[in-house]
Structures are given as structure tokens and as C-alpha cells.
Amino acid sequence: MAFLGEHLLSIILFSPIVGALFLLLVPSERKQTIRWLAFLISLVPLGFSLWMWFGYDAGMPGYQFVEQAVWYEAIESSYHVGVDGISVPMVLLTTLLTPLALLISFSIQENVRAYMMLFLMLEMGMLGVFLSLDLLLFFVFWEIGLVPMYFLINQWGSANRKYASFKFMIYTMAGSLGLLLAIQLIGVASGTFDLVSITESWSTLNQPLTVLGLPITLSIAVVKRIAFWAFVIAFAIKVPVWPFHTWLPDAHTEAPTAGSMILAGVLLKLGAYGFLRLVLPLYPVEAKLYAGALALLATLAIVLGAFASWGQDDFKRLVAYSSVNHMGFVVLGIAAAAFANGTMLAGDAVIAVNGAVLQMFNHGLSAAGMFLLVGVMYERAHTRDLNELGGLFPLAPIYGGILIFTAMASLGLPGLNGFVSEFMVVRGAWPIFTLFTALSMIGLLITGAYILKGIAKVLHGPLNEKWQGHEMEIKRLEVLAIAPLMVLMLWIGVWPAWILNVINQTVTRLFG
């Protein structure tokens, strides 16, 4: 037990990949065995992250469950992992969504073993990003997540998957290229990759680097500026911040259902997490300088994302664009914090960031749920065209109920989770960026419009005759997959304190 306790994070991080290797031993024809085995494997990190959740002491400052081991000492990088109040909910979200996504993937028929292995590898990549306390390690996991996602889209996606996967790969590679260069630059300029020590020294560093005996001739201001923009662009692509979002609808639409769930549920959070973990602590000055621009982009994302979503006739694209819209609130909260850092408004900034982190978690739940439901519908109807659906409520009453519930959570209906986090972001950002926040209200309005449009086109209106007699109802397994999400949506909506407490303590320490 002591061993498990001391290596909790490593176990969470590596159990998926170890399990994936274990899958190799099962003959590839035995699909059902592989499916269940993969599902069971994905429960292991979930179990351990629940342990971590309950063992996490919100009141204690700094990182917890820290582990450090030799990794790449030649360039002063080590295997250094740990969690704080921002990463704990993200880890939980990841380990929760993965088993659900695997459950919904039981309908996959081709190359089941490869699919499951890639999925588990993807989980490891995402967890690694949230757990890393070393810049190099962060980057390693950041990139590792890309590969399985590429193949998931490329192999198990829908018609236009080749184009979408290529676009996804090149966009994110290009983004991470800047990240890579910036990390190298920071490593050279500070002589280490350890996030804890860099965070301490880096933000206050302002004398020429050569004075410190570091072998670099660039001035510190230049280094910081280059690195700042490289980070911002990389994370902005991932979030995605308007106008870097164009890969997202393609990738989401073409990915298999479970891929979309994880993509929207977790991968997008990586970008936002990067802002919170790296950009704001490392570049407070630059971040403050450009916070206004970021807020503008966030507002545009909220408004334009909503409009774009409204204009879609493809159910999945509609949900995909809604992610742009919802992630806009996360960025707005982050921008507010960046601007208000160290000013009178810091209290409001804390609220905004709390909202942003919670919104990350919430959007993870609702977007995953929505994609799951879209996937279910597509599997029945083999079309995602909203104009071909319609009037399906009588045919699939349970599905309809779940869809309405999840859509309402996404919409921000009070009493469900989306309302809490969006309200907090708006409340926190209002005194800081009044105009932008006000404008983003328009986005909220349109959100209502597109969600209702989606529900109406699928469930209500005249029944398209060709579905008569089709089995449209949701299956038990799929209900099982979405049920935990619905429980959490309701729970956070009614009583958010259990999770906000964890987030708030850390956020207050960081931005208060």
C-alpha cells in the first residue's frame, strides 16, 4: 500500500499503456474479450484517481503526490510529476471519460485491438500533460497524445477522415513546433526544465543572461517575448482560440464518436491548461500586456462560435462549433486573470479563473455527452443531416430525454453544471473586461438558439417517414456510458462546492 501511495501518479499515468501492452497478448479475433478487457483496464486509472481525489489535501500549498526520478539528466530534465487544484479535476475528468468512451466504442468492428490500444495510449498522453512538472516531460506527453488521435481519426473516422486527420496533425504539429522551440529556449536560458524551479526564477528574471553565466547571447526580453508567443500560439491552436479553430470542426466531425468525446472532452482542455499552468505563471508581464487581445479573441470565439454553430445543418458540426463557443468562456476567464493579476481586481480574477477551470471540467462532461448522443443517432440513422432527422421523440423517448437533459447542461440552464461555471466566468470578468463580457452575452443568447435548433430538428417537428419502423432507441450500454456524466452534471449544478473548493484553494494561491 505504501508503494502504491508513493507512486500514485505514476500508476495512474502508466497503467493504461501497460494495459495496452497486455492487450497485445489477446488474439485479435477475440473482439469481445478485448473490448471488455480494455474497459476494465481503463477503470484502473479511474480507481486510482479517485483515490488521489480523496487523498488530495486542498488546504496544503504546492504540488502533491510529487514524484521525481532520473530521466534525461544530460540536459537537466527529470521525470517530475505532481498535482495541484487545477490538475486534479482534469485528471479525474480524463480518467472518467476514457472508460465511458471505451464503452461507447463497443460498436467498433474493425481492428478492435489496435483501436483500444491507441485509445489507452491517448489516455496516457493526456494524463501526462496534466501531471508533468517538467517542461520537457510536458512536451513529451503533449505530443504523444497527438499520434493516437491522428490514427483514431485516420482509421476509424468517417468519410473525409484523411483530410481531417492530416489537417489536425499538421495544425497541432505546427503549433507544438513553436512550443518545442520555446521550451528549448527556456531550457537553455534557465539551465533546467523543472517547472517548479523555473516558475520561481523565471518570471522575475530580468538581467542579461550572460551575466548569469548562461551560454546564450539573446537578451532576456527577447527570449521571453519569443517564448511567450510560441506558447500562446501553441495553446491557442489547441483550445482553440478564434481564428486558430478551423481544424476543430473537421477533426471533430470526422473522428469516431469516442474520439470526438475525448477530443472535445479532454484534448481541448490541454490548451487551456497550458495557459493556466505555463503562460500565466511564467509570463505575468507579457500576459498582462496582451490580455486585452486575448479577451477580444475569446469574445469573438464565443459569439462567432455560437453563430457558426447555429448555421450548421450537420448535427455533429453543430456540436463541434459549440465547443469553440464554450471554450471561449474558459479563455475569457484566463484573460481576465492575466489582466488583473496583481491589481485591485485580483479577487474578481480568482472568481473568473475558478469559473474557467470549472468550465473546463463541465465542458468536458457536456461535450462528451453531446458527442456521445450524436454518435448514437448517427449509428441508427447513418446520417447527421439535421434536415433528414426530425420528430424522433416518439420513436426514442429515452434518447430524447437524455438529449434534452444534456443539451440543457450545455446551454447553461441554472441547476445544471454549465450555468455555474459560465456565471462565475462572467461574474469574474465583468469588472475587468466589461465590454467584452457584455458582448459575450450575445453569444450566450445564440447558444440558446442553436441548442434549441438542434433539439427541435432531431426530436420534434414532422417525422421523416423513412425512420418509421427503424430501431432508434438508445441501447442500455450507451445509457450506462452517459449516466455518470448526467449524474455529475446535475451534482455540480446543484452543489458545486465539492469541486470548487479544490480548485479555489490553488487558484487563490496562484492568482489571488
Next chain:
Amino acid sequence: MDIAAFSSETIVAILPEILLLALAGLVLLLDVLTRRRTGVMATVSTVGFLGILVVAILFSRPTSGDTLILGGMLRHDWPAFTFKAVLLFAAAISALLSSGLGDVSERGEYFALMIVATLGMNLMAASADLMMLFLAIETTSIPLYVLAGFVKGDDKSTESGIKYFLFGALTSAVMLYGFSLLYGFAGNTNLYSLAVALREGFLSPWLIASMALLVLVGFAFKISAVPFHFWSPDVYEGAPTPITAFISTASKAAGFAVLVRFMLAVFPAIELQWTWILAVMATATMTIGNLLALPQKNIKRLLAYSSVAHAGYAMIGLVALSTFGAASIVFYLAAYIITNLAAFAVVILFARTAGSDEIEDYAGLSRRSPGLALALMVALLSLGGMPPLAGFVAKVYVFAAAVESGWIWLAFVGVLNAIVGLYYYLTVLKVVYLYRSEQEDVPISVPRAYGIGLGLCILAIVVIGSLSAPWLDWALQAAQSLF
């Protein structure tokens, strides 16, 4: 340095020459007695040469310093001894290669001429006097003229003999003119006294240089340096192949022995001039030899031009004008001779079965006879200068000598030429290994004697290449007494 009286020491010093003469007589006698039984002559000659080689190594080693013998006609020293050993080895292999070559190999006079030529070469290597030198050169040349044209029925062989003779006679005449001028100005015929006389005679360097040039003509002919190389491709092509091998190895080495000794002994006063002349000649020899080798279609002509080029490389060692440079020549020639003999052995063996010297007919050799192909590859790569073969180390030493003496540009000329050389050697290997022919199932027969000779050469190529230290020491010892 004293001129030793005629004594038992003198006998020992010229023991190889005496034995050669005896061997020539024996061969002629056997010719009459045995009435041309197949292979007897070749065997006797080969065994004779090897026996003399062993005797020379055992007894004729110079022991106490350098001595002039026979009234100052010959010099008994390490360079002479070394060259003699090399020459005897080359002669032995050439004789071995001559066995079973149709009518030629069954005639006593063929071998007798070869032995006499070898005798002349041995004397060339040891000559310390203008008179002796000229006699030795002619003793070498005249039998070779005959041998080159030995196959009377063959037009090419006849052409070869005549051409060789005309060129040789002309250059001999020019050289003799140079000798007479030298004698006229110095009043002496001993090489080592000439140098002193030339220095004390306050002659203009240009005059001495022009005499040197005249003499060089003769030597350049012997070593087939540009521009006196024109005879070599035709002679090589037309002459019986063992004779080609003999001319391209032993005769060339003897020429170098004379060249090195003569230039170093007689013309120290104008070193600056003649090193430049030789540097230019070496450059021209290497470059032209290699370039002309490129388009050749006949393996013997190709080897002829390649041997021209190799004379150029060896001359670099002389230009360097140092002990190490001279040693590098000796080493280079030894390596070159063994390698070239191996190459010619393959050519002869191939021609025996396939009846052709055209490179394109070598197609499929690697399938017909993998061992022979491998031997040819080793020989050609050694000529091209690839380790771990003798040719590589030899080239390195020559270039090292050039760099040591500051002739860096010459070293670069040399290495660039080595690349051109490699190109045409590889072209031959390509035909051997890559191309197919219809006669792949006809193996090339390799008589045991040839097999042994070829195997010996190949082994020597590898051993000299990978364990060159003792041979280099020997060469250095030879070189030391040249200065």
C-alpha cells in the same frame, strides 16, 4: 668509400649475376638435351630465379657499409641489393607465367633471353659508372626487344618488337649523348665522382640541367614516363603477356633503380631544378596515364596506361628528395610489382581459356571462376589504392613523403589521380562481377603452378598491405645509403 680489390667479397657481391649467367647457360643446354618437353624450361627458370633470390638474400647482403667493386663499376649496397631481390622475384613470377603458353614456352632461347635481361637489370640496379650503366641498360633492352616480338606469326607481336626497339634505340642514343657530355665536362665516368666534379667545375646550373634532361630521356623511356610512354600500350598489347608483365614490372623497377641512384648521386648541385622537372613529369605521367586508361577496351592496354600512371606516383617519392621519399619509391615499386604480376597472371589465365584480352569478354567471370575474379579484384583494388592491400600503403607513403617535403600540391595531384584510377579499375570489376555472359558455365582452368604463383602474389599483397612495418624498414634501410 674505397674501391675494394677483387676478392671473395666481390664474388659474393656479384654472386646473383654469376648465377644468372650460369642459369642462362643451363637453360640453353637443357634446350638442346630435353628437346622441348612441356614445362621443363619454365620450371627450371622459375626454380632458378627463386633459388638465386634465396641465395642472394642469404649471402649477398651488403654487410659492411657501401663498397664499390670491380674497379668502381658496381656498387654493392642496400639499394642495389633490394632492387635485385625485387627484380628476381618479378622474373621468377614472369617465368612461371610463361609456362604453358603454347610454342613460346617450350623454347629455351625465350627463357635464356629473359634471364639475360634480368642479369642486365641486376647490373642496372648496381651500376656506379656511366660505362657500366650503359652496358647494363643495353643488356636489358636488347633481349626485351626480341622477347616483345617473339611471336613471329603475330603481326601485333612483331609490331610490338619493332616499336619497342625503335623507341629504345632512339632514347638510348639521346641518353648516351648526355653521358658523353657528362664525361666531357667532368672528365670522369664514376657516378659518385661526377657529382664532385660537377660541383667543383663551376658549371652553370642550366648546363648541368640540360645534361640531366638528356639523361632523363633514357630513364623516362625505361620507366615509361610521359612524354616517353608512347611505346608502352602497343608493346604491352602485342608482346606475349608474360613478357608484358615482365616489362611492366621488372624493367620498370630497374629503370627506377637507375633513375633514383643517378639523380641523387650525380645532380645534387641542381636539386631544385630537377625536382621541378620531375614534379612536372610526374604530374603529366599520372594524369595522362590515367586519362588515357579511361577509354580502353583491352585489358592489356588498360594495364599499360595504368602502369604509366603508376610510374608517375612513384616519381613523387623521388621529387620529395628525402630518405623517406626514396624508401617510399622502393616500397611503392615492390607493392606495384607484386600487384601487377597478380593482375597479369589473371589476364594470362583468362586468355588461356577464353582466348581474349577484351574487357567486355570478362563478363561473368565472377560466376565462371569466383576465385579468379576475387584475385583480380584484389589486384585491381590494390592498384587503385584500397586498404588493406599493398597499393594503399604504398600510395600513403608516397604522398606522405610529398607532404613531408612540402610538395602539397603534388600530393593533391596524386590523390585526385588516384580517384580517376579507381574509376577504371572499378569499371573492369563491374564487368567481372555484374555483367552476365553466355559462357558462365565454362570454368577457367587454373593449372596448379599458376594457382600457387597467383596465390603467393595475392597473399603478398594483403600481407604487405596490412603488415607493412618490416618492408618499410627494409626500404628505409635501402634508401639511407642513397644519400
Next chain:
Amino acid sequence: MQIPVLSIVVFTPIVFGVLLLLFPADRLRAIRVTALAGATIALVFSIWAYFSYDQALGGYQFVEQYEWIPRLGISYAVGVDGMSVPLVLLTGVVMFTGVLISWGIDDRPREFFAFLFILATGVFGVFVALDLFMLFFFYEIAVFPMYLLISIWGWKVTREYAAMKLTLYLFIGSVVALVGALAMFYAAGGNTFNLFDLEQAGFSTTFQKFWFPFVFFGFAVLGGIFPVHNWSPDGHVAAPTAVSMFHAGVLMKLGAFASLRVGIMLLPEGAKFWAPLVLGLATVNVVYGAFIASVQTDFKYVIGFSSVSHMGLVLLGFATLNSDGLTGAGIQMFSHGVMTALFFAVVGMVYDRAHTREIPQLGGMMKYMPLVGVAFIVGGLVSMGMPGLSGFIAEFPIFMGLWQKQPILAIIAAISIVITAGYIMRVIGGVFFGEVPEELEGNITPINRYDKVALILLAGILILVGVYPSIMAPLVASGARNVLSLLGGA
């Protein structure tokens, strides 16, 4: 008595090569088994050398020295440091897998393996040489079998041209470097070729500046430096599979290593003076190679040009002349060697079955050869510097070194990463996924177990080094420190 590990490694291949020539040509199985035995022995001893190298002690280890040509101060001296011991291991691995992959060669396998083994001896010899003459000696031994291997067993269309081009390019480079080496020998007093003595010879700055380009670029030809890289893609493509593996995997490292060992380590002042030029050319290598690779339609040419690009990174790392850059370059030599061996093995397997290497005419290979596909994907990810694999571990420090030297070049060179990702994805998509062309349907036979062992071994090494860089990085870093001490710690 200490076991002469390095001598065993160096001479095992050639002994077995000669042994092979003694077999009757028709005993194929005996020949193959003997070849495999020889490769295994070399591999085992190179693994032994790698893992028993004492990092704490550093410096050159397993040193053996015997007089060779004492008159010229030439000795047979071998030893390895942190820079060279991974390369010895690499050669062992590539040789072993090369033999496995070549199991199916039926045209004169005896000669094939014999030449391959002579080549291997040359390569091992260069990596362990502590004597300049010996280094040259083995360097040339490594070059010439290439000609025969390519021209006899190569791709019929271009083999003659490619083999000749390759041999002449490399030979020109090496002889030019040879003259430089001779100049060093005499400048150091003309009595030693020992590398340590030459390091301490104290050549004048003028001398170093004059001779550095000859020596460095002479060897760098084999490292594929722009603009004399042209032999390499042609050579790679024309060569038979095992030879491509050796060629790109090991021989190019030979050039890079020799230019480091002789160029930079013996002429440090010259290196400092010429470093900007090398940096510039190597950057061109990196970016240009990637661009050209991305427009090729021949599968093998893509890989061939990718080697040009990746070797550019090695030279870039050298030219930074700092700890990070050199460490990265050292790891990159190993990583690229294994990766490209893997690539060419895969290309060979695909070509043997499909009889075409045109990407548009291929497709869906994953269906028939899943392991080959996975192996190629692993290699591809290494190639694009994906973290978690060895390529990243290698490239990262190179870029760190570059930031310290020329930040702008770091940014330019980084472009190649995206281009690489582009063409690798294209190849993976075009060859392994998608529809199987009709004419190939049913013609694709599965690979044999020898192929499988080779692929798993190569891919496993790439992953191992990527996941756990400590297995190699500190070692190479110690070698880099050794180089830096000669550069005056700069």
C-alpha cells in the same frame, strides 16, 4: 587478462567473411547460418562493450595498443569513449539485423555476406581507432565493398551509376582528408599518428584554419553534407536492402564521426573558425533534404532524402561546438542509424512483395503486414522527432545547442520537423493504409520470422532510448565533454 573486446568486435566480421568464402557456393543454408553466427558474435561483444563501459571513469576505455609501423609512429590502437561506443553498438545492431533481413538473398549469398562483413570490419575499425592512420585504413576498407554490394545486388535500373557515383564521391572526400592528415602528421613532428599525441600537438592557428576544411569536409562527404550529399539518395535507393541499412544507418555516421574525431577534435581552432559555414551548410541539409523528400514519389527516395535531412542535424550539432549540441549529435547518430535501418528494412520488405516503390501504386499494406506497418510508423515518428522516441531525445539537445549559437538557425531548421511530419504521414497513408491496388491483391505474402526479429529489435531500441534516455544520454554527454575539453571548454 583483459579480454580484447574491441579487437574481437573489429575482426570477427572479416574472419567470418573469409570463412564464408571457403564454403562451396551452393551450401546456402550453411552460409546463412555462419553469417548469422558471425553477426551475433559481433553484436554480443558490442553490447558488452556498451554496457561495461564505465561512465564514472569516462575517457577512452578497452584500450589496446600494439606497434604496427613503428618507423612512422603508427600503431594499432583501439579504444572507445562515450561518443563512439554507441556507434559500435549501432554497427553491431545493423549488421545483425542486416543479415536477418538478407536471409532471402539467393544470388551469390556467399559473396554478398563476405563483402558485407568486410565492410563491417572497416566500420568497426573506424569507430574504435585511436590512430589516425588506422582510422584511414579502416575507413577505406569500409568504402570499397559498397561499390560491389550496390552494383551487383542493387536495383537494376540505377545501380551502376549510383555505385560509381557513391564510390568516387567518397573516395575523393577521403583522399583529400588523407592529405590533411599527412600534413598534421608532419606538423606534429612526423613521428606519431596517435590521436592523443596529435590532440596535444599544438598546431598553429593558421595551420588549423588552412587544413580544417580539407579534413572536415573530406569526411563530411560521407556524412552527406550539402552540396556534396548527392551520392547518398542515389546510393541508398540503388543498394539492396541490407546495404541500404548499412549505408544510411552506419556509413553516414562514419563520415560524421570521422569529421568530428579528426576534423574538430584535432583542429579545434579551425573548427571554431569554420563553424559558421558548417552551421549554414548543415541547415541547408536539414531543410532542403526535407523539402526534396516531400516531393518524391518513390518510397525509397523519400527515405534517402530524409537521411540527408537528418544527417544535417548531426552536423548541425557538431558545429554548435557546445555540450548540448554535441550530445544531441551523438545520440542522433545512433538514433538515426537505427531508424533508417528500420526504414530501409521496411522498404525492402514492401518492394520484395509489391515490386514497385511508387507510392501511388502502393496501398493497404497494413492489412497484410501489420508488423511492418507498425514498425514503419514507429520509425516515422522517430523521424519527425516525436517525443517518447529516440529522435526527440536526439534532436532536442541539438536545438538547445543551436539556440546558444545561432537562434535564427534553430527556427529555420525547426521548419523541417513539420515538413518531415508531412511527408512521413503521406508515406504512411499512401503505402500502409488506404485501398490495396488490384494488381497487388493477394500477392502480398507475410514476412518471415527473421524479418520479424529484425523489425522488433530495431523498433524496440528506438522506443527504449526514447522512453529512457538515461541509457544513452549520459554516456554521450561524457563523450561530448571530452570533445569540449579539446575546444578549450567553450
